[in-house]
Amino acid sequence: MTFSAVILVTAVVWAVSVIRSVRLRAFVYSLPLPMTLALVTTDHRVDGAQLLGVLGLNLFFATVALTHHRLRWPILLADLAGIAAYVALSAGLLAIPVPFGPALAGTVALWLLAMVVLRRRAHVAAPAPPASPAPAASSEPAAPAATRRDGLPAPAKLAVIFAGAMLTGLLGQLLRGMVVTFPYSGVLVAVEARRELVDFSRHFARNSLALVGFLTAYHHLQDGPPALALAGGWAAFALLATALHLPRRVHLGRPAPHRQGGAEPPGPGRWAGVRSGQGGAHGTE
DSSP states (O other), rough: HHHHHHHHHHHHHHHHHHHOOHHHHHHHHHHSHHHHHHHHOOOOOOOOOHHHHHHHHHHHHHHHHIIIIIIIOHHHHHHHHHHHHHHHHHHHHHHSSOOOOHHHHHEEEEEEHHHHHHHHHHHHOOOOOOOOOOOSSSOOOOOOOOOOOOSHHHHHHHHHHHHHHHHHHHHHHHGGGGGGTTTHHHHHHHTTTTTEEEEEHHHHHHHHHHHHHHHHHHHHTOOOOOOOOHHHHOOOOOOHHHHHTTTTTOOOSSSOOGGGOOOOOHHHHHHHHHHTTTTTTTTTO
C-alpha cells in the first residue's frame, strides 16, 4: 500500500470521526475513494469477484454489528471477526471464476432483497408516539445529555488512525484482486461509529448500490484509457447516489388548504352551530 493510500484512508476515517450525522457518515464512507486509488496503483481488473466484494463490505459491517451489539464483543474483536468474514468470502471468490453478468444480477437481487427486509424491520421497530408529558415532580434542572467524547486529543487520535491505516493496508495487499473492495477505512470507521453501528450499516447497505454502479461502469470501460474508465465509474456512482437520496414521497394533486391554528374553514354548518350554541352537533358537519 502506497503512502498516498495511507493518507487517503486516514483522511476518510478522520472525516467520519468528526461528522455527527450517521447518514452523512455512511455516505462519506461509501465514496469510492479507496477503490479509485486501488485501481490506479495496481493492475487488477474489475470482474465478477470484485463486484461481489461490495457484498463483502456489507458482510463486514453486519458481522461487526452482530458481534459487538448482540454478542457484546469488544469492538476490536468484532472488527477482527468482520475482517475474517471478508477474507473468507474473498478466498472463496478468488478460488473460482465469477462471470460478471451473473455476479451483477445476483448483487442487485440481493440488494433489493436487503432493502425490503430493512424496510420491514424499520416499520416493526418504529417507536410508539410519545405520551403526554407528566407534570414535573421536582424543580431541579434535568441532567445534561451525555455527549460523545473520545478520550484521545485530536493529534493522538490522528496518529492512531494513521497507524491503523498502515496495518489495514498491509493486510489488504494479501488479498490480490479483492484489494479493490477491501474495507481499508471500514476497519477504523467501525470503531468510530460503534455506538450507531446498526444504523450505519443500514445506511451503508443502501448506498452500496452506487458502488455497484461505479464498478460496473469501470468494468465496461477498463479496456480503454484508465482516466475514461474512472470518469465513467464516478459518473455512475454520482447518478445512482443522487437517485438513492431523492425524496421518497412526491405529493401529487392540489395542496391542502392552509389552516391557521388547526381551525376548520368557515362553512354554513360551523356557523349554524355557533348561532345555536351547540358547537358539537352541527360544527362537525
